[in-house]
Amino acid sequence: MEEQQSPFQAAIKPGLTIGLVSLAITFIAYFIDSSLLASGWFGLVALILFFVLIIYFGKQYRAELGGFMSFGTAFNFSFIAMVISGVINLLGQILLYQVIDPSLAGVLADQTFQSTMDMMENFGQDPDTMDPAVLEEIRANTASNFTLMGQLKNFGIGLIIYAIIALILGAILKKRDKSLDY
Numbered sequence: 001m002e003e004q005q006s007p008f009q010a011a012i013k014p015g016l017t018i019g020l021v022s023l024a025i026t027f028i029a030y031f032i033d034s035s036l037l038a039s040g041w042f043g044l045v046a047l048i049l050f051f052v053l054i055i056y057f058g059k060q061y062r063a064e065l066g067g068f069m070s071f072g073t074a075f076n077f078s079f080i081a082m083v084i085s086g087v088i089n090l091l092g093q094i095l096l097y098q099v100i101d102p103s104l105a106g107v108l109a110d111q112t113f114q115s116t117m118d119m120m121e122n123f124g125q126d127p128d129t130m131d132p133a134v135l136e137e138i139r140a141n142t143a144s145n146f147t148l149m150g151q152l153k154n155f156g157i158g159l160i161i162y163a164i165i166a167l168i169l170g171a172i173l174k175k176r177d178k179s180l181d182y
Contacts, residue, residue, distance in 0.1 A: 004065060007076035014057035015084025021053065022046060022085060023092040030096060034104055038111035050085075051169075054078055058173040068177040075170030082162040090155045097146055105146030113142045 025046060029036040036042045061077055062069040069077075097105045116138060117127045127135065144150045 005061075007061075007073050008080050010061045010064070011077045011080035012084060014053070014061075015081040016088065017057070018050065018053045018081060019085035019088025019092075022050065022089050025049070026089070026092060026096070030101075030104070034101075034107065035111055037104075038108045038115065040115070050082075051165075054081060054169055055172060057081065058169060062173060062175060068175050069173060070176070071170045071174040074173035075166050078169040078173065079162055079166035082166060083159065086155060086158055086162060090151060094148060094151055097151070098148055106143065109139075109143040109146050112145075113139050116142065 026037065029042060058069075058074060058077055062074070065073070120127055145154060
């Protein structure tokens, strides 16, 4: 009889796969048009792809377990796969923003700042009426997200978000064996 993998063991390959796919998409977008990296649509497509792949690999793992998986197992699998994927993505982004194209961080920070200002206008806030110190603080905070420490901080915040997403995915992927009910 074949021994079943733990959620940690089962999540390594999907985590690596999702991380490498995400990294490949990031670099393809960079080579096509680096402004895509600051696009909300790009982020949304990447998030949807992320969810689809985690669910796909989670269902595969559930099938390996005999078609049933507890919430805890599904949560652990999802969270570990996302953390592995996130680490790969973090390393790739550090490589991109700090080594390959250090000027890209400034360009993306400017684009993100402009998108923020456009969004504020859409919600009725005129950026011209805002205190220049506040605008400068927003600009500085946006730029700091692309520094090495900013990327590490964002990964730390991402871990909390990964846990919340893993809770949702755990609920989606769990399936209990009703034949065991008495």
